Amino acid sequence: MKSHRIPLLLSLLFLAINMPAQDFKVIKETDDYILKECDSVFFRNNGIFIYKEFKLDTTGKFKTDGSILRLPLYNNKYAEFKDTVIEFFNHGEGEFKFYGENNSHEYYLVEGNYTNPGFYLINKKNGDIDTLPDFPHFSPSGSCYCLCYDPMWEGGVNVIFKNLKTDKEVNIDFNNPSPCCVMWINDSSFMFAWFHRFGITKIDNISKYYLVQIKK
Numbered sequence: 001m002k003s004h005r006i007p008l009l010l011s012l013l014f015l016a017i018n019m020p021a022q023d024f025k026v027i028k029e030t031d032d033y034i035l036k037e038c039d040s041v042f043f044r045n046n047g048i049f050i051y052k053e054f055k056l057d058t059t060g061k062f063k064t065d066g067s068i069l070r071l072p073l074y075n076n077k078y079a080e081f082k083d084t085v086i087e088f089f090n091h092g093e094g095e096f097k098f099y100g101e102n103n104s105h106e107y108y109l110v111e112g113n114y115t116n117p118g119f120y121l122i123n124k125k126n127g128d129i130d131t132l133p134d135f136p137h138f139s140p141s142g143s144c145y146c147l148c149y150d151p152m153w154e155g156g157v158n159v160i161f162k163n164l165k166t167d168k169e170v171n172i173d174f175n176n177p178s179p180c181c182v183m184w185i186n187d188s189s190f191m192f193a194w195f196h197r198f199g200i201t202k203i204d205n206i207s208k209y210y211l212v213q214i215k216k
Contacts, residue, residue, distance in 0.1 A: 037211075048185065
């Protein structure tokens with residue numbers, strides 16, 4: 001019997017080490033999520049960092065005459081972004097820039113400039129567009145995305161996540177400026193950090209770490 005207990009104990013110990021801790025301080029709880037303050041060790045050991053979620057167009061297939069960006073959809077239509085700013089102001093850069101393509105989750109990402117700042121996430125299947133204040137990060141399966149953005153001195157919401165299956169978007173009224181370093185743990189939990197605005201770099205000046213657990 002003892003020989004069977006050792007592998008069992010080792011398995012339980014492995015699970016205990018690798019399961020996300022649930023005893024962190026709860027900052028806020030709503031019907032949609034639980035916001036907790038975690039620590040740097042948990043943050044560094046549990047996050048999934050996805051490199052280059054959106055790949056740039058290296059073929060030039062999305063280049064236009066400089067006034068219209070046309071992105072082909074699966075329904076044989078196009079998502080179009082047309083410049084309205086005159087050449088004098090945009091210096092030939094275009095008002096909309098093709099940021100990249102995510103083939104795993106079937107999305108385009110367009111970055112707006114000048115009169116249309118922000119990002120536009122386009123569903124390649126049906127052309128639905130989400131207008132976002134910053135770059136989105138997909139969960140491992142692509143069922144959700146989250147983002148953090150810096151509203152400068154305006155305050156207000158700066159953490160957002162959205163369930164792409166139910167189309168439900170949730171804003172976390174965090175009330176702290178300068179969130180950064182978004183990382184998913186799994187499809188129902190992600191982390192982000194908060195840094196001092198006036199530091200040299202974001203990473204060197206991180207002061208707190210947070211865990212968001214999404215309620216199904």
